[in-house]
Amino acid sequence: MKRSTRCNVRVDERDEPFVLDFGLAKLTDDDSSAAGMTQTGQFLGSLPWTSPEQARGASAETDLRTDVYALGVMLYELTTGRFPYEIAGGLREALENIVNAEPRPPRQIRPQIDADFETIVLKCLQKQPERRYQSAGELAADLRRYLAGEAIDARRDSVSYMLRKSLRRHWLPISVTAGLMVVIIAALATSLFFWSDALRERDAALRASLKASNAARVAGEARARGARRRPRRS
CATH class of the missing domain: 1.10.510.10 (Transferase(Phosphotransferase) domain 1)
Incomplete structure (x- = not known):
C-alpha cells in the first residue's frame, strides 16, 4: 500500500x-x-x-x-x-x-x-x-x-424513540386505529352519560315515590288519630 x-x-x-x-x-x-x-x-x-x-x-x-x-x-x-x-x-x-x-x-x-x-x-x-x-x-x-x-x-x-419511529413508519394504520379508538371512546362516554342521566332520573322518581308514600302514610295516621278522639253519640 x-x-x-x-x-x-x-x-x-x-x-x-x-x-x-x-x-x-x-x-x-x-x-x-x-x-x-x-x-x-x-x-x-x-x-x-x-x-x-x-x-x-x-x-x-x-x-x-x-x-x-x-x-x-x-x-x-x-x-x-x-x-x-x-x-x-x-x-x-x-x-x-x-x-x-x-x-x-x-x-x-x-x-x-x-x-x-x-x-x-x-x-x-x-x-x-x-x-x-x-x-x-x-x-x-x-x-x-x-x-x-x-x-x-x-x-x-430509548422507548420514546421507538414509539416515535413506529409512529413515523406505521402512521396510516396507527392513525386509523387511533381514530377508531376516539370514536369508540366517544361512544362509550356518550353511553355512560345517558346511562348516568337515566340513573339520576330513576333515583329522583324513587325519591318522589317514597316521599308520596310517606305523606300518604302520615295523612292516614292523622285521620286515624282524629277518628279516635271524636266523642261517641248516645
Missing part, C-alpha cells in the same frame, strides 16, 4: 466499492525502515482513518472494530465533507485529537443530515471499541434498517 493512496477504498465504474487495505497492519522490528511512511519507528497506518487504539500504539487491540471505526470516518467525511478531527497540524497533535477529542456531531455541520444516520456514524466513532458496532456486518445491518425506515439498534434503549 503506497502512502500516495489517499483512501483504502476505491469505487469501480459500476459504483461497487473495493477495500484495498483493511488497516490491521502491525509494525515489526524488520519493518522499521517502512515506519517513516507515517511516523518514524512507531506509527503505521493511514492517519485520517486511524482508530484511537491505533493512535495509542495498542496494536494488540486492533480487530474488526478498528475497521468499523474507519468506516465511520468514511461515512463522516462523505456526509460532512471533512474528517471528524483536525489532522492538518503536527502528527502528535493529530494523534492526540484522535485519542481524546470528541467528533463534532455531523448535524452541527450539515443540519439536513438525518438524526438516525448521525447516530450510526457516531456509534462507529466511539473511542472504546466495545461501544462501536462489533463488526462491519452489524453496521451494514443497521444501515439497512435505517434505509428501510426501521428503528436502528443504536437507539434500541
